[in-house]
Amino acid sequence: MYGIPEFRLPKVIVQEEIDNLRKLGVKIETNMVIGKILTLDELHDMGFEAIFIGTGAGLPSFMKIPGENLNGVYSSNEFLTRINLMKAYKFPDWDTPIKVGKRVAVVGGGNVAMDAARSAKRLGAEEVYIVYRRSEAELPARLEEVHHAKEEGIIFKLLTAPVEVLGNEQGWVNGLACVEMELGEPDSSGRRRPIEKKDSRFELPMDTVIVAIGTSPNPLIKMTTPGLETQKWGGIVVDESTMATSKSGVYAGGDAVTGAATVILAMGAGKTAAEAIDTYLTSGTNPVSPEDEACVLGSNKEEY
DSSP states (O other), rough: OSSSSSSTTTHHHHHHHHHHHHHHTTTOSSSSOBTTTHHHHHHHHTTTTEEEEOOOOOOOOOOTTTTTSSEEEEOOOOOOOOHHSSSSGGGGTTTTOOOOHHHHHHOOSSHHHHHHHHHHHTTSSSEEEEESSGGGGOOOOOGGHHHHHHHHTTTEEEEEEEEEEEETTTBBBBEEEEEEEEEEEOOOSEEEEEEEEETOOEEEOOSSSEEEEEEEOOOOHHHTTOOBBTHHHTTTTTEEETOOSTTEEEOOOOOHHHSSOHHHHHHHHHHHHHHHHHHHHHHSSSSSTTTSSSSEOOOOOOOO
């Protein structure tokens, strides 16, 4: 509802799914911050025998370069949430403003970067750039998303890495300083490592910079749930055949496990977990014992 743009997943379809859940008897409690209002252990104490964690990966990553705190710099999460959930595209009829300007740079090459770029175009930006430090062959976005972005006039500035966000005296973005890159040997992700070319710095005039270089799970549940095994980057460790976590009766799936991925993968994880939870509730055991099946590690696939 708040992340994927209307042109990719119409809200009416999402609402129909939510309505169907309610018709099935599912009770939906909003404004419940798990880890603050209630912990997982407290949910167990309240009588919930099984819990599924599907909290996603909403903690944005930043480049850690000078000028990233200037006005006009957004994380892709904030940018898309303002548009989708807070109806910024209807400002001033709705309260949430959003600044786009004439020239927008989206840093990153994943599906979320494509969503942000295409959304910026729809909000009236004249020139929208995808700034990505590798070549097109390494873009993590789906091919059809790249194709749609090109069809809509998005400019791909490849083998380009930002080194500084430039601003005016009032603290607003007015440019993006970048360097040219070339590809070296493959790194741990299997993609060729980008290497900076010497003396290749150049500047692009910009009104807005959107950072879409990946996200990680919010650490709140990890910090408030003793016995829940997680990756160093925050993803929850699960058994891939059941989605069971290291904590009895607790299951997890989607971006909270894999890092930023797709709705399709999250739906698949939910169905796998639902079947395992049903078996657990009726028999008291998981279909596959964690001792017999190795835990799968989330990919945390970077989008930069």
